[in-house]
Amino acid sequence: MNSLSIFDVIGPNMIGPSSSHTAGACAIALMARRLFDEDVKKVTFTLYGSFSKTYQGHGTDKALLGGVLGFATDDPRIRNSFELAKERGVEVHFIIDEKTQVDHPNTADILMEGADGKEMFVRGVSTGGGKMRIVRINQIDVDFTGEYTTLIVKQFDKPGVVAHITKCLADEKVNIAFLRLFREDKGANAFTVVETDERIPQAVLEKIKKNENIQELMLIPM
Amino acid sequence: MDFTTGATLQAVCEEKKISIAQAMKEREMTLGNVTEQSVMDRIGVAWKIMKDSATTPIAEPRKSIGGLIGGEAKMMKEYRESGKNLCGEMLSRAMSYAMGVLEVNATMGLIVAAPTAGSSGVVPGALLAYQEVKGVSDEVIYNGILNASALGYLLMRNASVAGAEAGCQAEVGAASAMAASALVEMEGGTPEMCLNAAAMALSNLLGLACDPIAGLVESPCQTRNSIGVANAYTAAEMILAGVKLPVPFDEMAEAMLRVGKSLPFELRETALGGCAGTPTGCALGCKICKK
Numbered sequence: 310m311n312s313l314s315i316f317d318v319i320g321p322n323m324i325g326p327s328s329s330h331t332a333g334a335c336a337i338a339l340m341a342r343r344l345f346d347e348d349v350k351k352v353t354f355t356l357y358g359s360f361s362k363t364y365q366g367h368g369t370d371k372a373l374l375g376g377v378l379g380f381a382t383d384d385p386r387i388r389n390s391f392e393l394a395k396e397r398g399v400e401v402h403f404i405i406d407e408k409t410q411v412d413h414p415n416t417a418d419i420l421m422e423g424a425d426g427k428e429m430f431v432r433g434v435s436t437g438g439g440k441m442r443i444v445r446i447n448q449i450d451v452d453f454t455g456e457y458t459t460l461i462v463k464q465f466d467k468p469g470v471v472a473h474i475t476k477c478l479a480d481e482k483v484n485i486a487f488l489r490l491f492r493e494d495k496g497a498n499a500f501t502v503v504e505t506d507e508r509i510p511q512a513v514l515e516k517i518k519k520n521e522n523i524q525e526l527m528l529i530p531m
Numbered sequence: 532m533d534f535t536t537g538a539t540l541q542a543v544c545e546e547k548k549i550s551i552a553q554a555m556k557e558r559e560m561t562l563g564n565v566t567e568q569s570v571m572d573r574i575g576v577a578w579k580i581m582k583d584s585a586t587t588p589i590a591e592p593r594k595s596i597g598g599l600i601g602g603e604a605k606m607m608k609e610y611r612e613s614g615k616n617l618c619g620e621m622l623s624r625a626m627s628y629a630m631g632v633l634e635v636n637a638t639m640g641l642i643v644a645a646p647t648a649g650s651s652g653v654v655p656g657a658l659l660a661y662q663e664v665k666g667v668s669d670e671v672i673y674n675g676i677l678n679a680s681a682l683g684y685l686l687m688r689n690a691s692v693a694g695a696e697a698g699c700q701a702e703v704g705a706a707s708a709m710a711a712s713a714l715v716e717m718e719g720g721t722p723e724m725c726l727n728a729a730a731m732a733l734s735n736l737l738g739l740a741c742d743p744i745a746g747l748v749e750s751p752c753q754t755r756n757s758i759g760v761a762n763a764y765t766a767a768e769m770i771l772a773g774v775k776l777p778v779p780f781d782e783m784a785e786a787m788l789r790v791g792k793s794l795p796f797e798l799r800e801t802a803l804g805g806c807a808g809t810p811t812g813c814a815l816g817c818k819i820c821k822k
Contacts, residue, residue, distance in 0.1 A: 312533070312562055313684050313687055313688060314559060314562075314563055315555060315556075315559050315570065315573075315574070315677065315680040315684070316573060316577075317684075317687070318645070318646050318679075318680040318683035318684050318687060318709075319574070319577050319643060319644075319645050319646075319654075319676055319679070319680045319683070320577065320643055320644060320645075321643075321644055322576070322577065322580055322641065322642075322643050322644075323641070323642060323643075323644060323648065324639050324640065324641055324642075325635065325636030325637060325638070325639055325640060325641075325642050325648050325651075325748065326595075326596070326636045326637045326639065326648060326747065326748040326749075327648055327649075327748055328644050328647060328648045331639070331648075332644075332648075362746075363746045363747075363820075365596070365820075366596055366597045366745060366746065366747045366819060366820070367596075367747070367748075368596060368639050371639065383641055385640070385641055387639060388638075388639040388640075437693060437695075438644070438647070438693075439644065
């Protein structure tokens with residue numbers, strides 16, 4: 310629901326103590342884990358702004374780590390995320406950066422590594438009330454909230470790729486709420502971020518993949 | 532069906548002869564394209580979390596992360612049970628529950644933000660004590676939660692519920708406006724009376740600073756939630772008794788936002804002024820942050 314719902318007022322259901330510093334931090338990290346799409350073996354968090362100053366008292370560190378372990382914002386295991394990470398053999402590092410100026414006061418960077426050496430970098434900002442935005446994936450600036458079904462397409466910056474994506478969605482009667490294109494450099498890697506009202510069926514993904522300029526697809530159901 | 536102000540909400544209720552709770556439920560079903568059952572199921576889940584967070588710390592008190600609170604809900608219960616309590620049965624219970632929710636919140640337990648984490652004790656505290664003393668069913672309470680969410684929605688939309696933007700009057704003030712309105716509806720008051728009770732609750736806490744010691748959601752947040760339930764009950768009782776507040780809800784919501792914006796930076800969740808800015812508050816801040 311686009312306008313405020315009952316459950317935006319009576320909610321979120323969350324592990325305390327702070328919707329922005331605990332629930333929002335967990336939501337960023339959980340989204341990062343879903344984008345990474347495999348178990349994380351090593352993770353490095355960098356905290357900026359207000360996160361860097363008050364993270365301990367708000368459990369921001371536990372919430373971020375909990376998210377990377379796959380815990381949602383209302384999962385009581387967040388309280389013990391450091392112990393659980395140790396049990397699962399996850400190597401955890403925190404960098405507290407009070408000096409670098411960031412656009413948003415509650416910003417966190419998450420660098421994840423998998424068992425086979427796969428790496429992914431995600432930057433998120435906690436925007437209040439438990440809500441968040443992902444603003445960077447690897448070297449590319451993006452902008453999405455996870456409040457819609459989100460399709461992220463990694464592609465080569467070539468003509469016709471976006472037209473191909475939207476045609477595949479239109480053929481399956483999926484209505485696009487927002488669509489944005491982000492790129493590294495002209496002709497290099499780019500991301501198309503599509504947020505939709507409906508669920509995106511798996512068959513659409515297979516069709517989108519057929520274009521030679523598509524490198525990778527990530528689907529985040531709502 | 533939608534409404535965007537207290538006045539339009541009242542008009543919708545009067546035209547369709549429905550309660551605020553019913554109007555909010557219909558709005559959710561229309562705009563979210565969801566069934567009545569799914570709305571009520573989610574309300575049920577929220578109420579269960581609210582009750583657990585209000586009562587667990589009475590049985591199992593815990594120290595907060597910052598160490599400033601822990602055990603207060605149990606103390607309040609024991610004092611009430613000694614029979615020496617100054618407040619009546621309902622308010623004494625509500626204080627204990629509201630403070631319990633804040634203890635759970637500050638120990639990284641599960642709560643329902645209502646409308647925020649820092650003010651999460653007021654609505655459950657006021658409603659749970661009401662349910663226990665009056666002996667009403669969960670269905671009555673669910674309507675109370677729906678009613679409260681309507682007032683909270685209007686305040687989020689037209690004013691603010693963020694301490695960083697408008698001070699504690701926007702958090703505990705808003706939560707007590709929501710609870711006051713819910714109590715009036717559960718007691719059989721009209722939508723107009725609900726809106727008046729919410730306006731009165733807002734007016735009672737107008738200008739309240741957000742000044743958390745060490746920047747943590749612990750002190751004075753916990754005791755402020757206790758004041759929040761007292762404010763909700765007093766506003767509801769005054770309206771039910773026929774006391775009038777001349778200023779309507781929509782104007783009071785706007786006044787709350789304007790007062791909030793004119794609060795100095797130090798009194799808007801920065802931990803620089805008010806309780807946090809006292810010599811003791813500053814010393815506690817330094818001690819906790821060095822830990």
